[in-house]
Amino acid sequence: xxxxxxxxxxxxxxxxxxxxxxxxxxxxxxxxxxxxxxxxxxxxxxxxxxxxxxxxxxxxxxxxxxxxxxxxxxxxxxxxxxxxxxxxxxxxxxxxxxxxxxxxxxxxxxxxxxxxxxxxxxxxxxxxxxxxxxxxxxxxxxxxxxxxxxxxxxxxxxxxxxxxxxxxxxxxxxxxxxxxxxxxxxxxxxxxxxxxxxxxxxxxxxxxxxxxxxxxxxxxxxxxxxxxxxxxxxxxxxxxxxxxxxxxxxxxxxxxxxxxxxxxxxxxxxxxxxxxxxxxxxxxxxxxxxxxxxxxxxxxxxxxxxxxxxxxxxxxxxxxxxxxxxxxxxxxxxxxxxxxxxxxxxxxxxxxxxxxxxxxxxxxxxxxxxxxxxxxxxxxxxxxxxxxxxxxxxxxxxxxxxxxxxxxxxxxxxxxxxxxxxxxxxxxxxxxxxxxxxxxxxxxxxxxxxxxxxxxxxxxxxxx
Numbered sequence: 001x002x003x004x005x006x007x008x009x010x011x012x013x014x015x016x017x018x019x020x021x022x023x024x025x026x027x028x029x030x031x032x033x034x035x036x037x038x039x040x041x042x043x044x045x046x047x048x049x050x051x052x053x054x055x056x057x058x059x060x061x062x063x064x065x066x067x068x069x070x071x072x073x074x075x076x077x078x079x080x081x082x083x084x085x086x087x088x089x090x091x092x093x094x095x096x097x098x099x100x101x102x103x104x105x106x107x108x109x110x111x112x113x114x115x116x117x118x119x120x121x122x123x124x125x126x127x128x129x130x131x132x133x134x135x136x137x138x139x140x141x142x143x144x145x146x147x148x149x150x151x152x153x154x155x156x157x158x159x160x161x162x163x164x165x166x167x168x169x170x171x172x173x174x175x176x177x178x179x180x181x182x183x184x185x186x187x188x189x190x191x192x193x194x195x196x197x198x199x200x201x202x203x204x205x206x207x208x209x210x211x212x213x214x215x216x217x218x219x220x221x222x223x224x225x226x227x228x229x230x231x232x233x234x235x236x237x238x239x240x241x242x243x244x245x246x247x248x249x250x251x252x253x254x255x256x257x258x259x260x261x262x263x264x265x266x267x268x269x270x271x272x273x274x275x276x277x278x279x280x281x282x283x284x285x286x287x288x289x290x291x292x293x294x295x296x297x298x299x300x301x302x303x304x305x306x307x308x309x310x311x312x313x314x315x316x317x318x319x320x321x322x323x324x325x326x327x328x329x330x331x332x333x334x335x336x337x338x339x340x341x342x343x344x345x346x347x348x349x350x351x352x353x354x355x356x357x358x359x360x361x362x363x364x365x366x367x368x369x370x371x372x373x374x375x376x377x378x379x380x381x382x383x384x385x386x387x388x389x390x391x392x393x394x395x396x397x398x399x400x401x402x403x404x405x406x407x408x409x410x411x412x413x414x415x416x417x418x419x420x421x422x423x424x425x426x427x428x429x430x431x432x433x434x435x436x437x438x439x440x441x442x443x444x445x446x447x448x449x450x451x452x453x454x455x456x457x458x459x460x461x462x463x464x
């Protein structure tokens with residue numbers, strides 16, 4: 001009797017599983033057809049179809065349609081967890097939009113998609129067990145990898161890179177972008193001008209020193225009247241290559257960023273732009289020179305435009321890493337080459353991507369382990385990008401910092417909690433990757449990172 005009950009229960013389970021999986025198969029097919037028909041894509045239609053047909057957007061976009069059983073107990077909890085974790089790791093929406101519009105897919109997205117395909121970590125087995133059409137075929141993989149390589153070649157490869165490295169997720173710095181020399185010179189003067197602060201004691205250069213890697217080497221910066229800021233100052237060098245500015249991305253470009261600190265009460269502490277303009281206007285020589293470049297005179301827009309134009313020139317080319325990527329095999333030591341390989345093997349390049357080795361995406365701090373629980377003393381700035389967007393997905397998410405010149409820019413992380421570069425590497429391996437490497441390998445990665453230190457020579461005036 002018990003045996004019959006067991007057999008019957010197993011049979012019922014099998015029938016239930018087959019019935020559910022058949023329903024999901026048909027649901028997925030109709031759903032993907034409907035989604036594919038929503039737009040006539042200007043980009044790669046085949047890759048877009050693959051993403052829809054395999055159900056990638058179920059867990060990697062915010063508002064995917066779910067089947068009826070998504071509200072059932074157990075299934076609901078499992079699916080909510082999968083969606084939450086999938087969306088935390090990777091938001092596919094920008095890539096899907098690019099496939100419709102025929103525009104560049106985000107550089108960091110390409111790196112993550114390639115890694116997932118090459119390592120065969122997506123989709124997970126629990127998903128394909130009930131989504132029979134969710135498996136990625138060999139043809140799918142080839143199409144996705146070819147598309148990613150084409151995107152990188154078209155939009156992101158640095159001119160002059162060695163052919164061997166054209167499809168690398170990291171790239172050497174390009175030639176400096178064109179700038180207006182007169183605006184650059186005026187921006188340099190204003191960048192070093194203490195009159196942008198309320199008490200004439202601080203300039204932009206105070207926290208972003210051009211002789212110290214573009215930072216102040218403090219845990220958090222000191223502002224007006226000795227006030228202590230809440231977050232570590234990121235480097236100004238190569239910041240023109242970031243997708244957005246500040247740790248939380250609240251400034252869309254260098255000009256917006258330049259407008260923030262002067263009026264921040266615990267940074268430079270000016271009361272208003274009128275106050276700043278009033279002080280600058282009392283300088284006849286500066287006023288005359290400025291109106292020659294900006295006939296409309298001092299305004300918040302013209303001042304920040306000049307500073308931003310100057311900051312576009314704050315790039316550090318010709319690092320050993322750049323020379324290596326452009327074909328000089330002797331530019332890196334054997335230890336640094338091994339460190340570069342470890343950097344790639346351990347997926348560091350999926351976040352520290354592109355010509356700036358970072359600055360292209362916002363990532364969760366503590367992806368594998370809870371960094372903030374381990375550190376303690378949680379502050380408002382630890383909420384990261386959430387403070388700007390108020391999207392729950394962005395809580396504890398920060399812009400990935402550049403790794404260029406990182407030997408010079410300690411202490412590290414948004415909270416300045418790591419004194420040494422080696423400690424920062426070990427922390428990232430633990431909390432972001434859940435990896436524990438031998439000490440020699442960590443040392444080799446550190447030596448590779450030192451190879452990103454480039455050259456900068458200030459050849460602009462700092463005052464009239």
